[in-house]
Amino acid sequence: xxxxxxIDLGTTNSAVAIMEASAPRxxxxxxxxxxxxxxxAVSKTGERLAGLLxxxxxxxxxxxxIFSVKRLIGRKFTDPEVQNDKQWLPYEIxxxxxxxxxxRIGDTWHTPEEISAMILAKLKADAEAKLGEPVTEAVITVPxxxxxxxxxxxxxxxEIAGLTVSRIINEPTAAALAYGMNKKxxxxxxxxxLGGGTFDVSVLEVGDDTVEVKATGGDTHLGGDDFDKRxxxxxxxxxKKTDGIDISKDPLALQRLKEAAERAKxxxxxxxxxEINLPYITSDASGPRHFVLKFSRxxxxxxxxxxxxKSVELTLKTVKDAGFEIKDINEVxxxxxxxxxxxxxxxxxxxxxxxPHQGIxxxxxxxxxAAVQAGILQGDVKDILLLDVTPLSLGLETLGGISTxxxxxxxxxxxxxxxxxxxxxxxxxxxxxxxxxxxxEMATDNKTLARxxxxxxxxxxxxxxxxxxxxxxDANGIVSVSAKDKQSGxxxxxxxxxxxxxxxxxxxxxxxxxVAHAEEDKKKKEFVDTKNQAEHAIYNAEKALKEHxxxxxxxxxxxxxxxIEVLKTANNGVDITAIKTALDALSAExxxxxxxxxxxxxxxxGEQKPEEPKEPETPAQ
Amino acid sequence: xxxxxxxxxxxxxTLKAQCEEYLNGWKRAKADLANSKAEEGKxxxxxxxxxxxxxxxxxxxxxxxxxxxxAAIPDENDAKKGLLIIQAQLEDALKKHGLEKITxxxxxxxxxxxxxxxxxxxxxxxxxxxxxxEIEKGxxxxxxxxxxxxxMVTK
Numbered sequence: 001x002x003x004x005x006x007i008d009l010g011t012t013n014s015a016v017a018i019m020e021a022s023a024p025r026x027x028x029x030x031x032x033x034x035x036x037x038x039x040x041a042v043s044k045t046g047e048r049l050a051g052l053l054x055x056x057x058x059x060x061x062x063x064x065x066i067f068s069v070k071r072l073i074g075r076k077f078t079d080p081e082v083q084n085d086k087q088w089l090p091y092e093i094x095x096x097x098x099x100x101x102x103x104r105i106g107d108t109w110h111t112p113e114e115i116s117a118m119i120l121a122k123l124k125a126d127a128e129a130k131l132g133e134p135v136t137e138a139v140i141t142v143p144x145x146x147x148x149x150x151x152x153x154x155x156x157x158x159e160i161a162g163l164t165v166s167r168i169i170n171e172p173t174a175a176a177l178a179y180g181m182n183k184k185x186x187x188x189x190x191x192x193x194l195g196g197g198t199f200d201v202s203v204l205e206v207g208d209d210t211v212e213v214k215a216t217g218g219d220t221h222l223g224g225d226d227f228d229k230r231x232x233x234x235x236x237x238x239x240k241k242t243d244g245i246d247i248s249k250d251p252l253a254l255q256r257l258k259e260a261a262e263r264a265k266x267x268x269x270x271x272x273x274x275e276i277n278l279p280y281i282t283s284d285a286s287g288p289r290h291f292v293l294k295f296s297r298x299x300x301x302x303x304x305x306x307x308x309x310k311s312v313e314l315t316l317k318t319v320k321d322a323g324f325e326i327k328d329i330n331e332v333x334x335x336x337x338x339x340x341x342x343x344x345x346x347x348x349x350x351x352x353x354x355x356p357h358q359g360i361x362x363x364x365x366x367x368x369x370a371a372v373q374a375g376i377l378q379g380d381v382k383d384i385l386l387l388d389v390t391p392l393s394l395g396l397e398t399l400g401g402i403s404t405x406x407x408x409x410x411x412x413x414x415x416x417x418x419x420x421x422x423x424x425x426x427x428x429x430x431x432x433x434x435x436x437x438x439x440x441e442m443a444t445d446n447k448t449l450a451r452x453x454x455x456x457x458x459x460x461x462x463x464x465x466x467x468x469x470x471x472x473x474d475a476n477g478i479v480s481v482s483a484k485d486k487q488s489g490x491x492x493x494x495x496x497x498x499x500x501x502x503x504x505x506x507x508x509x510x511x512x513x514x515v516a517h518a519e520e521d522k523k524k525k526e527f528v529d530t531k532n533q534a535e536h537a538i539y540n541a542e543k544a545l546k547e548h549x550x551x552x553x554x555x556x557x558x559x560x561x562x563x564i565e566v567l568k569t570a571n572n573g574v575d576i577t578a579i580k581t582a583l584d585a586l587s588a589e590x591x592x593x594x595x596x597x598x599x600x601x602x603x604x605x606g607e608q609k610p611e612e613p614k615e616p617e618t619p620a621q
Numbered sequence: 622x623x624x625x626x627x628x629x630x631x632x633x634x635t636l637k638a639q640c641e642e643y644l645n646g647w648k649r650a651k652a653d654l655a656n657s658k659a660e661e662g663k664x665x666x667x668x669x670x671x672x673x674x675x676x677x678x679x680x681x682x683x684x685x686x687x688x689x690x691x692a693a694i695p696d697e698n699d700a701k702k703g704l705l706i707i708q709a710q711l712e713d714a715l716k717k718h719g720l721e722k723i724t725x726x727x728x729x730x731x732x733x734x735x736x737x738x739x740x741x742x743x744x745x746x747x748x749x750x751x752x753x754x755e756i757e758k759g760x761x762x763x764x765x766x767x768x769x770x771x772x773m774v775t776k
Binding site: 057060280 | 774
C-alpha cells in the first residue's frame with residue numbers, strides 16, 4: 001500500500017515525514033535537505049522553480065518569486081492582515097472576482113492555492129524520488145487559528161498538486177501527537193511555536209480520543225528573523241563605533257555579516273561566547289578592513305529580551321483566554337527553530353514552572369506529528385503490539401562491590417544479553433551472582449533482586465575459568481538470570497517475577513537518586529577500580545618474581561619487592577593518590593624485567609585490564 | 622452442557638484468529654527489522670558521504686577569506702606566494718575528502734542549481750541573466766552542491 005505522507009506546509013519552510021516500521025522519519029528533498037523553503041518562482045524563460053532554487057534566484061527575479069503565500073491562502077483581499085502584508089510583499093497581489101486574492105507571476109494571475117500547490121508538488125515529487133514509489137495521499141498541517149476557508153484552500157492546494165488530502169490537522173496538535181500526548185487523557189497542553197517569521201501559541205485539551213484547541217494566540221510577525229535582524233543591526237552599530245565604518249550600505253558585506261550573525265546565534269545556543277571573524281569585510285583609503293568582534297550569549301539575550309518577554313506575555317494571555325490557570329497546564333511543547341535558544345526555554349520554563357518538551361527537533365516536530373496522524377489513518381500505528389522498555393538497568397555485583405550493568409535502562413524488551421566473567425582468586429570453586437537493579441555505581445546502593453551461587457568450578461588460577469552469565473527479560477518483564485561454567489558445564493539460574501513491580505514514582509525516585517549521586521558514585525567506583533588494579537598488579541608482580549625470580553638481577557628484584565610492599569600498604573589505606581603513585585611506581589619497576597631480557601611480552605603490569613572476579617573478560621555477545 | 626458445546630467452536634475461532642493476528646504481527650516485525658536494516662545500511666552510506674558537510678561549510682568560509690586576502694594584495698611578492706601556497710594546500714586537503722570547486726565563467730547563463738544571485742548589474746550589452754561577476758566560489762561535496770557560487774547577474 002502506498003504511504004500517506006505527513007506535510008508541514010510552513011510560512012517560511014516546509015517538511016515531509018512518513019511512518020516507517022512504526023517510527024516517523026523525515027524525508028530529505030532533492031537537494032539533500034530536511035526542510036524546503038516555501039518559495040516558488042517562474043523564471044523569465046518560463047521555467048517553474050520551487051524550494052531552494054527559487055530562493056537562490058530571488059534577487060534576479062523579485063516580482064516573480066513568491067514566498068509567504070501561506071499568509072494569503074484562503075483569505076479575502078479586504079482582510080486587514082492582507083492589506084498589511086501587501087505593503088511589504090515584493091510581488092503583486094490583487095482582488096479576485098470571488099473576493100479572494102490573486103498573485104501575479106509574469107503575465108498571469110494565480111490563486112494562493114495554485115502557488116501552494118507548486119510547493120506541494122515539489123514536496124510530493126521529492127518524496128516519491130526518495131521512497132521510490134508514487135505518493136497519492138497526504139496529511140497537511142495548518143495553524144490552529146486557520147478558519148474553514150483557509151483550511152479548505154489548503155486542502156484544494158493539495159488536490160491541485162495531485163494529492164488526496166486525507167486530513168488537515170492543526171500544527172500544535174501535530175506537535176502534541178509527535179510527543180505521543182494524544183494518549184494522555186484530560187491533559188492540558190500549551191504549544192509554544194516560535195518559527196522563522198511567525199509566533200503561534202495554542203492551548204490544547206486532550207479528551208477521549210480527541211484533541212481540542214481551547215485557545216490560540218501569538219504574533220504573525222515575530223520570529224527568528226527578527227532576532228537575526230536585531231543582531232545584525234547591533235553588529236553594524238558596533239563596527240561603526242569601533243572602526244568608524246558603516247557597512248549597512250554594502251550589500252555584500254551585509255550578506256556575509258548576516259550569515260555570520262546566524263552562525264553566531266546558533267553557536268550561542270551551546271557556547272557562552274563566540275567570535276565573529278570576517279576578514280576583508282570592506283576596504284577604505286587605508287587598505288582592507290576586517291571585522292572581528294566577540295559576541296556573548298549575555299549580549300544576545302539582552303538584545304532580544306523584549307521579543308522573548310513579549311512571547312511569554314502572549315502565551316500567558318492565551319492560557320487565560322482558554323479559561324485556564326497556569327497551574328492547570330500539564331505539558332508545554334516547544335516548536336520552531338528559535339526555541340533552541342536557551343533563554344527562550346528558560347523564560348517558558350519560568351512562566352509555567354515546568355520543563356517544556358523539546359526532545360524532538362523543533363523544525364521537524366510538526367511534520368513528524370503529521371506523519372503520525374498519517375500512520376493512524378493508514379493503520380500503521382495500531383496498539384496491537386506495544387513493546388515495553390525496562391525502566392531501570394539490570395546487572396550484577398563484581399569485585400569491590402561495583403554494580404556492573406548488563407542490560408541498560410530503556411532497552412526494549414523482550415531482550416537477552418550474555419557476558420563472560422571469571423574468578424578473583426586462585427582455585428576459587430564457586431561464584432556468587434548478586435542480581436541488581438538500579439543506576440548507581442555501587443552494588444549496595446542498588447536494589448537486590450536475587451542472589452545465587454554457582455559452585456563446582458574446577459580449581460584453576462584466578463581469571464582462567466569462564467562463567468557465562470545471561471540476563472533475559474521476556475515480554476512480560478520477567479527476568480531470568482543464569483550462570484554457566486563453560487568448562488564443567490555446570491549451571492545455575494534464577495527467575496525473578498517481581499522486577500517491574502516498582503511504581504512509576506519509585507522508578508523516578510531511583511533515577512533521580514542516580515543523577516544526584518553521580519559524582520560521588522563515580523569517585524567511589526574509581527576508588528574501587530584503582531584498588532582492584534593495585535591488587536591485580538601485586539598479584540602479577542609476585543607471580544612474575546616467582547616464575548622469573550632467579551633470572552632477575554638482585555637489585556631489580558629488591559626494588560620490585562619494595563615497591564610491592566609500598567603498594568600493599570597504600571592499598572590498605574583510603575588515599576587514592578597514594579595508591580595510584582605506588583601503582584605507577586610498581587608498573588615502571590616491573591617493566592624492567594621485560595627490558596632486561598628483551599622479552600616480547602613482559603609480565604603483565606597493573607596497567608592492563610584486570611581479569612577480576614566477575615569482571616568481563618571477553619564480551620560474549 | 623449445551624452451552625459449553627456452543628462456545629467451543631467460537632472460542633476456537635477466536636483463538637485461531639488471534640493466532641493468525643499474532644503470527645502476522647511477528648512476521649511484520651521480522652520484515653520491518655530486515656527492511657530497516659537494509660535501509661539503515663543505505664542511510665549510513667549516505668551519511669558517511671555527507672558527514673563532513675557541516676565542517677566543510679565552515680572550512681569553505683576560510684577558503685573564501687583566503688581568496689579575499691590574495692585579492693587584497695596587489696603585488697606579486699613572496700609573502701603573497703606563500704599565502705597562495707597555503708590556500709592551495711588547504712584546497713588539496715579538502716579535495717581529498719570530496720570537495721570540488723564549481724567552475725563559473727563570466728557570461729555563463731545564471732543557473733540556480735549552481736549559482737546564487739547576489740545582485741543585478743547592468744550588462745552593458747551582454748546578454749541578460751548571465752553571470753557578470755563571481756563574488757564567492759561555489760563548492761560541491763561528492764557531487765552535491767553544498768554552497769552555490771555567489772554571483773552578480775546581468776539585468
